[in-house]
Amino acid sequence: MHDLQKFFADTARLVEEELDRLIPSEDRGPTTLHKAIRWSVFGGGKRFRPILVFAVGQTFGADDRSLVRTAAAIEMIHTYSLIHDDLPSMDDDDLRRGRATCHKKFGEATAILSGDALQALAFKTIAEDDALDSNTRIRLITHIASAAGTPDGMVGGQQMDLDAEGKDVSRSGVESIHRNKTGALIRASAVSGAVIANANQKDVRRIEQYADDLGLLFQITDDMIDVCQTSEALGKTAGKDVAANKATYPSVYGLRAASRMAGELLAKIESDIADLGGTNSLLVDIARFVLERES
Amino acid sequence: MHDLQKFFADTARLVEEELDRLIPSEDRGPTTLHKAIRWSVFGGGKRFRPILVFAVGQTFGADDRSLVRTAAAIEMIHTYSLIHDDLPSMDDDDLRRGRATCHKKFGEATAILSGDALQALAFKTIAEDDALDSNTRIRLITHIASAAGTPDGMVGGQQMDLDAEGKDVSRSGVESIHRNKTGALIRASAVSGAVIANANQKDVRRIEQYADDLGLLFQITDDMIDVCQTSEALGKTAGKDVAANKATYPSVYGLRAASRMAGELLAKIESDIADLGGTNSLLVDIARFVLERES
Numbered sequence: 001m002h003d004l005q006k007f008f009a010d011t012a013r014l015v016e017e018e019l020d021r022l023i024p025s026e027d028r029g030p031t032t033l034h035k036a037i038r039w040s041v042f043g044g045g046k047r048f049r050p051i052l053v054f055a056v057g058q059t060f061g062a063d064d065r066s067l068v069r070t071a072a073a074i075e076m077i078h079t080y081s082l083i084h085d086d087l088p089s090m091d092d093d094d095l096r097r098g099r100a101t102c103h104k105k106f107g108e109a110t111a112i113l114s115g116d117a118l119q120a121l122a123f124k125t126i127a128e129d130d131a132l133d134s135n136t137r138i139r140l141i142t143h144i145a146s147a148a149g150t151p152d153g154m155v156g157g158q159q160m161d162l163d164a165e166g167k168d169v170s171r172s173g174v175e176s177i178h179r180n181k182t183g184a185l186i187r188a189s190a191v192s193g194a195v196i197a198n199a200n201q202k203d204v205r206r207i208e209q210y211a212d213d214l215g216l217l218f219q220i221t222d223d224m225i226d227v228c229q230t231s232e233a234l235g236k237t238a239g240k241d242v243a244a245n246k247a248t249y250p251s252v253y254g255l256r257a258a259s260r261m262a263g264e265l266l267a268k269i270e271s272d273i274a275d276l277g278g279t280n281s282l283l284v285d286i287a288r289f290v291l292e293r294e295s
Numbered sequence: 296m297h298d299l300q301k302f303f304a305d306t307a308r309l310v311e312e313e314l315d316r317l318i319p320s321e322d323r324g325p326t327t328l329h330k331a332i333r334w335s336v337f338g339g340g341k342r343f344r345p346i347l348v349f350a351v352g353q354t355f356g357a358d359d360r361s362l363v364r365t366a367a368a369i370e371m372i373h374t375y376s377l378i379h380d381d382l383p384s385m386d387d388d389d390l391r392r393g394r395a396t397c398h399k400k401f402g403e404a405t406a407i408l409s410g411d412a413l414q415a416l417a418f419k420t421i422a423e424d425d426a427l428d429s430n431t432r433i434r435l436i437t438h439i440a441s442a443a444g445t446p447d448g449m450v451g452g453q454q455m456d457l458d459a460e461g462k463d464v465s466r467s468g469v470e471s472i473h474r475n476k477t478g479a480l481i482r483a484s485a486v487s488g489a490v491i492a493n494a495n496q497k498d499v500r501r502i503e504q505y506a507d508d509l510g511l512l513f514q515i516t517d518d519m520i521d522v523c524q525t526s527e528a529l530g531k532t533a534g535k536d537v538a539a540n541k542a543t544y545p546s547v548y549g550l551r552a553a554s555r556m557a558g559e560l561l562a563k564i565e566s567d568i569a570d571l572g573g574t575n576s577l578l579v580d581i582a583r584f585v586l587e588r589e590s
Contacts, residue, residue, distance in 0.1 A: 030451055084411060110457070116375075120414065124437060138422050138429045150416075153415065155411045
């Protein structure tokens with residue numbers, strides 16, 4: 001078993017150092033905007049998507065320098081989506097990772113602009129990444145922009161989630177919401193690691209399947225944590241999904257069935273990447289970690 | 296003199312056909328989102344930025360097929376910025392081009408998501424543009440993402456504009472707001488045409504200067520139209536800049552001085568591109584059109 005905690009901490013540090021270099025400093029004008037962006041980006045996220053970029057990239061032999069900017073770019077897109085999701089007209093959340101959300105602290109207009117600026121900076125970052133050749137950058141931007149947009153991406157999934165609020169959602173409905181809303185960017189993270197490492201087409205497809213299942217596992221455990229934990233432990237308002245009558249795995253399947261599904265997914269994930277050979281252990285460890293995490 | 300009206304109409308038609316191909320159809324789910332995006336994109340814009348991509352591109356010999364997707368992508372970014380600018384927490388506008396703004400018709404959440412999706416689709420469109428080689432796509436994305444973001448781009452300028460509301464703004468302040476808020480994407484449009492046509496570095500610099508001055512001219516005339524026209528003629532609420540105590544050229548310089556500045560800019564624009572040779576007449580005509588337009 002890898003020293004997962006060390007791998008997580010090392011990757012988060014590398015990515016955060018890169019984010020600090022890439023994002024305009026707080027004393028650069030317009031200072032409100034850059035403060036708001038930094039407030040949200042450096043708010044103590046788990047950096048799960050960057051970790052996935054690194055884990056898959058390293059599995060196929062890519063070095064840190066070629067992975068770090070894409071990982072940072074994906075974290076920018078993830079952060080922008082959290083800022084916009086928290087807005088009053090969306091999930092209307094006051095707390096994120098134990099601190100005021102961007103719009104609570106800086107106002108709605110600046111929060112909207114912070115998200116907008118982060119999305120632009122993400123694509124600029126990849127386009128300017130001189131550790132990668134032009135073709136690789138183009139492939140990454142294509143994957144990540146598709147995963148961030150609509151119909152089969154994050155924004156499409158967020159709209160489906162909004163449309164489903166207060167309605168009875170079928171099992172295939174909840175799956176398709178999450179496959180787009182959170183799954184697409186998680187898949188793009190894993191695929192980006194493989195693309196940077198120049199993995200062959202067969203392995204890229206295996207990684208896609210792995211990431212699809214891992215994304216689903218992540219969502220199921222996320223939904224279960226929302227039901228089971230206190231706001232204090234979460235650092236955000238707990239039980240909000242239930243209160244908003246959101247389509248979640250526990251609400252559609254029940255808590256015990258959702259928990260069983262999670263266990264079965266781990267087995268499936270192990271088989272997804274069985275053929276990658278002896279180097280797949282980091283990816284399996286990450287899936288196990290996602291299953292067992294408590295926040 | 297070119298048949299400018301025909302050039303404008305032909306370019307707008309080409310770009311709108313491309314936008315129609317690129318944007319998910321209204322019957323594709325999530326339908327609300329795609330209806331909202333199409334409502335805003337096909338709301339009768341002037342397509343000034345695409346026209347500039349084409350005018351510069353054609354000046355240097357690029358064909359339509361190599362220009363059209365970048366032009367469409369830039370129009371997506373422009374449209375997303377209008378959707379977000381109109382939101383209640385920003386300019387709070389109910390009307391745009393004579394019709395309900397996106398959030399008035401589809402709600403705030405969907406309007407925010409429509410803008411977000413358009414930005415992602417813009418970069419995806421360029422990344423997938425097989426009429427251009429990878430290096431050209433990378434250069435375009437770099438220029439356009441910088442122009443769309445912060446500090447020296449559209450989002451940074453929008454924040455500066457918000458920060459300046461209700462305050463006394465210096466002449467250099469109003470210039471730096473507009474240089475970022477509207478100038479940066481106009482410059483990126485012109486430069487994109489030159490990059491696609493593979494213009495030499497000297498000519499790219501001339502085009503940058505041309506576009507800087509044209510963007511300024513566009514903003515001054517825009518501000519003057521806001522003061523002088525009725526809401527009906529504008530298709531949006533007139534006099535809003537004054538009401539919101541916004542930093543505009545007429546408010547900072549006075550109407551007569553702003554008008555004189557506009558005339559002087561036209562002369563400067565002509566000299567910016569005097570050395571491009573005999574092919575610069577379309578670019579001069581466009582500047583003259585911007586000076587003389589009434590809406």
